[in-house]
Structure formats: structure tokens, C-alpha cells
Amino acid sequence: MAKKKPDADATDNRPPARLSSPGSVQQPSAEERYADQLTFLRAVDAAPRPPGWLLSPERVVDFLCGTRGEAIRAPASAELPADAPKSMVLEPKFVGSRALVERCVVTLAGERGLLLVGQPGTAKSMLGELLAAAISGSSALAVQGTAGASEDHIRYGWNYAMLLERGPRPEALVPSPVLTAMRTGRLVRIEEITRCLPEVQDALISVLSERRMMIPELDGKDGSVFAAPGFNVIATANLRDRGVSEMSAALKRRLNFETVPPIADARQEINLVQTRARAVLKESGTTADVDARLLDILVTTFRDLREGRTEEGWTVERPASVMSTAEAVTVAAAITRQGAFFAAHKDPVSLLPGYLLGVVLKDNQEDRERLLAYWDGPIRRRGEGDALWKRMYDLRKVLEEIDGN
Ligand SMILES: Nc1ncnc2c1ncn2[C@@H]1O[C@H](COP(=O)(O)OP(=O)(O)OP(=O)(O)O)[C@@H](O)[C@H]1O
Ligand SMILES: [Mg+2]
The missing domain is CATH 3.40.50.300 (P-loop containing nucleotide triphosphate hydrolases)
Structure with missing residues (x-):
């Protein structure tokens, strides 16, 4: 009698794929992420709502833009779950x-x-x-x-x-x-x-x-x-x-x-990149924190290249690629993750030029020249009075080493 062929699964010695627990997903929806805030707001919102809306216009704006540090207090009549907080300060989600x-x-x-x-x-x-x-x-x-x-x-x-x-x-x-x-x-x-x-x-x-x-x-x-x-x-x-x-x-x-314009204020953009990068790292299980000096240099560089002008008033040739806040968040998280994965990378700033080149060099080879010109202009000048920018200037060789061809 012919031996029964073992089925494919029985010979597969790979460990079983790790299943995520229910509720653990890479990117929960906004209504799941902020479920506690939305439940609270619905319970305390006594203002008239447009037909079919779950919140009044004022509370919708509070949910997106925050309550400027002020707490919203639940009136005694509010029907809240027993373990729900009785007051809430909402942080801005949209900057x-x-x-x-x-x-x-x-x-x-x-x-x-x-x-x-x-x-x-x-x-x-x-x-x-x-x-x-x-x-x-x-x-x-x-x-x-x-x-x-x-x-x-x-x-x-x-x-x-x-x-x-x-x-x-x-x-x-x-x-x-x-x-x-x-x-x-x-x-x-x-x-x-x-x-x-x-x-x-x-x-x-x-x-x-x-x-x-x-x-x-x-x-x-x-x-x-x-x-x-x-x-x-x-x-x-x-x-x-x-x-x-x-x-x-x-x-x-x-x-x-x-x-919807890019974030106007540099400090606000730095804070947002920090908060978002931290959140992204936490979601992916990385416990390392984003380096403050890295954030400063990263966001300043992105803003200069995006706007074609530095805060000092120097002109910068803009690359064709988009230097968006979202991209800055990704780079800040990636550099921090690389530092956490590989012990050799203690200095996060040393990784920045490579990532910048990755963002800038997308469609247009001439953008490498633009980035080098930025190095030879604003970065060199800042390096004359600031050790960190000097360090960044010294990393210029990285841009030449990574060959786009
Ligand atoms: N003004 C801002 N306030 C809050 N977060 C911002 C702001 N600008 C950018 N971000 C960050 O950028 C991320 C990406 O934004 P989103 O994907 O919504 O951009 P988009 O404008 O839809 O981009 P695209 O045109 O590429 O689709 C957000 O999740 C957030 O982390
Ligand atoms: Mg979009």
C-alpha cells in the first residue's frame, strides 16, 4: 500500500506565526485610539448638535485642537461609566x-x-x-x-x-x-x-x-x-x-x-515630531527615546529645505522632494530605532545625512547637488559658532560616499 504522503503543514518546521492579541493592531482607528475622550465628550456635551452629529461643533473643535490646558468637567447629571474620569484636559491632535x-x-x-x-x-x-x-x-x-x-x-x-x-x-x-x-x-x-x-x-x-x-x-x-x-x-x-x-x-x-499649510512655528513642529515619533516607537515596541539634539537639527533642516529660506534669512535651493512633517517623524523614529537595534550607533546625528539623502533623492539626481549646496552654505556657517552644526558639517562626506548612481 502506498504510504500516505505527509501533508505540507506537517513538514513545515517553522515556528508558528505570532498572532496578535485582539485589539492589538499596528494602527488603530481614531475612534479606537481616542475612545475614552469621545465617550467622555459625548456624555458631557449639552450644547445643541447639528442633526445626525454625535457632538456639538464646539466639542468637535476641542477634540481636534485641544482645550488649551483647561479641564472640561462632567456635570453631576452626566451619564458616565463608573470608572471614567470626571474631568479631562484634551491635548491638541492637529497642530x-x-x-x-x-x-x-x-x-x-x-x-x-x-x-x-x-x-x-x-x-x-x-x-x-x-x-x-x-x-x-x-x-x-x-x-x-x-x-x-x-x-x-x-x-x-x-x-x-x-x-x-x-x-x-x-x-x-x-x-x-x-x-x-x-x-x-x-x-x-x-x-x-x-x-x-x-x-x-x-x-x-x-x-x-x-x-x-x-x-x-x-x-x-x-x-x-x-x-x-x-x-x-x-x-x-x-x-x-x-x-x-x-x-x-x-x-x-x-x-x-x-x-492645510505646513506647521508655521518651528518649536511646535519640533514638539509634534517628538510626540509622534515617540508614539510610533512605542507602538513598534522600541523603548529608546528620541534624542533632543537630533530633533532640533532634523526639524531645522527639514524646514530650511521646505521653505527655501533659513531663520537667519539665508536662501536655500529647494529640492523637488517634499520635506514634510510626516517624513520628519519617520526619520526621527528610524534613526532612534537604528540606535536601539545596533550598538555601534551611539551618535544619532551621525545617521542623519544618510536618511536625509533618502528623503531628498527621490525623483531628481540634481537634488544631491542641492543638498551639498545646503551643507556648504547654512550648515557650514552655523558650524562656525556651534559645535553640533560643526559636527553635522563634518559629516558631509557621507553624502558623497552614498552614491546615487
Ligand atoms: N499640523 C499637524 N498636526 C498634527 N500632525 C501632523 C501635522 N502635520 C503633519 N502631521 C503628522 O503627519 C502625519 C501624516 O499626515 P497625513 O497622512 O494625514 O498627511 P496628508 O496631508 O494626508 O499627506 P498625503 O498628502 O501624503 O496623503 C500625521 O499622522 C501626523 O503625525
Ligand atoms: Mg493623505
Whole structure:
């Protein structure tokens, strides 16, 4: 009798993959991360809420921009879980203008959608997620705009097996996140809307103006879905992608534009990079802290190259790559992680030029020359009066050693 072939699994001697425990994920959603704050705010918020909203406009802005060190106290009548705190000071999550966030909130309560535009890495997506979590309790309804997105991603598709067997009926319909948001009165996020083809973008026009989606394949009342109160659209667009100018005028008229600028204040940007890099390291299980001197030099360098001008007023040739705050967070976390993984790297600043080159050298070889010119200008000059910048200047050779060709 032929011997039974052992099955593939039985011969696999690899250790079993480590399963994460429930609730342990790489990046929890905003509503999970801030569940305690949202529960508290909902319980204490006595102000009027726009229809379908879980919080009043004022509290939504507090959730995003913080309470400026002041505590919100729960009134005796608030229905809070027994172990919940009775007062809370909220830290800012979005660093930037409170007025901008207020305008976003006002737009979302009105009859137009919101379009957040700006350079990459300025927290447009983060703003959208936080707004959706605060207003609708969920940031999960989202469409990622890509060149391959079709109208179905905005409207609806079909379960074809059921459609063929039983014909068009409501159960065979596969709703898009937009349709689900309309039915449930929630916010839907359309990420990178300008990356979608114009005809796909234009599927939003009737949704935004009539607040209704027609489903011609279904009869009677199933043939059109009316948006429930609370529904609206938050779209984001990156200024580096295909232009917002290519959007149809009809769609533009149905969206209020808000430009999200990079963080204006250097100190605020340093603090944010520190907080975010710490959080990223903690989530990935690295206990090492981010070096304060590294942060200073890193953020200053990013700001100089982003703005084309230093705080001293010296001109800098800007590279084509985006020197975003988000990218600075990634570099700060990576350098700290490298120091924690490899004992030889005690000096975090010595790792900076290599990472900077990685950020700068993306599309354009001439950017290496620009970075070298920055070294020979501002970094050299600062090095004349500051030991740390002098150390950075001495690392110029690293840029030459790492050959981009
Ligand atoms: N003003 C800011 N306030 C708070 N965090 C910020 C700010 N700017 C950048 N960040 C950081 O940058 C990260 C990335 O932001 P996000 O992905 O939302 O940017 P984006 O503008 O959507 O970028 P992209 O255009 O590349 O999609 C945030 O998670 C946050 O850590
Ligand atoms: Mg984004």
C-alpha cells in the first residue's frame, strides 16, 4: 500500500506565526485610539448638535485642537461609566489654526462637502479621520482615490452570483462607502480625490447637490436613496498629484476648499515630531527615546529645505522632494530605532545625512547637488559658532560616499 504522503503543514518546521492579541493592531482607528475622550465628550456635551452629529461643533473643535490646558468637567447629571474620569484636559491632535478647523466643522454642517488641499504630509488625512470619528463616531467609511477607481467605488456594485440567479434586488446590491454613509447619516472620506478619473469624481456631483443616489436597476422606493441627516463628504487632494484644476467646475462648486499649510512655528513642529515619533516607537515596541539634539537639527533642516529660506534669512535651493512633517517623524523614529537595534550607533546625528539623502533623492539626481549646496552654505556657517552644526558639517562626506548612481 502506498504510504500516505505527509501533508505540507506537517513538514513545515517553522515556528508558528505570532498572532496578535485582539485589539492589538499596528494602527488603530481614531475612534479606537481616542475612545475614552469621545465617550467622555459625548456624555458631557449639552450644547445643541447639528442633526445626525454625535457632538456639538464646539466639542468637535476641542477634540481636534485641544482645550488649551483647561479641564472640561462632567456635570453631576452626566451619564458616565463608573470608572471614567470626571474631568479631562484634551491635548491638541492637529497642530495648526483653530479657525481652520472651525471652518471645516461649519462646512460639514452645511450643504457643501469639504475639500482639504495641501502639500503631502500636512495632516489632511488625519484631519479627515479625526473629524469623522468625532462627528459620526467612525472614520471607517472611506474611498481611496486611485487611477483604477471606478464609479462603483463611489456608487454601488452588485453581487453578480445573486444578480444572475435572482435579478436586481436590494439584497444583491453592494453599497459603496458613500452609499452606506448616506443611508446611515455619517461622514464619508474620499482620499486623494484628484487621482480618480474626472468621470469618477463627477459621480459625486448629484450626491452632493441632490443628496440622493439613484439606483435605476431597482424599482419603487428602492430606486433612490436619500441621505440621512449627518451625511457629508470630506475629500482630500494632494497638490503634488494631478491638479485640483482638473476637477470639473461643477464639482468644485459643491465643495468648500480649505488649504492645510505646513506647521508655521518651528518649536511646535519640533514638539509634534517628538510626540509622534515617540508614539510610533512605542507602538513598534522600541523603548529608546528620541534624542533632543537630533530633533532640533532634523526639524531645522527639514524646514530650511521646505521653505527655501533659513531663520537667519539665508536662501536655500529647494529640492523637488517634499520635506514634510510626516517624513520628519519617520526619520526621527528610524534613526532612534537604528540606535536601539545596533550598538555601534551611539551618535544619532551621525545617521542623519544618510536618511536625509533618502528623503531628498527621490525623483531628481540634481537634488544631491542641492543638498551639498545646503551643507556648504547654512550648515557650514552655523558650524562656525556651534559645535553640533560643526559636527553635522563634518559629516558631509557621507553624502558623497552614498552614491546615487
Ligand atoms: N499640523 C499637524 N498636526 C498634527 N500632525 C501632523 C501635522 N502635520 C503633519 N502631521 C503628522 O503627519 C502625519 C501624516 O499626515 P497625513 O497622512 O494625514 O498627511 P496628508 O496631508 O494626508 O499627506 P498625503 O498628502 O501624503 O496623503 C500625521 O499622522 C501626523 O503625525
Ligand atoms: Mg493623505
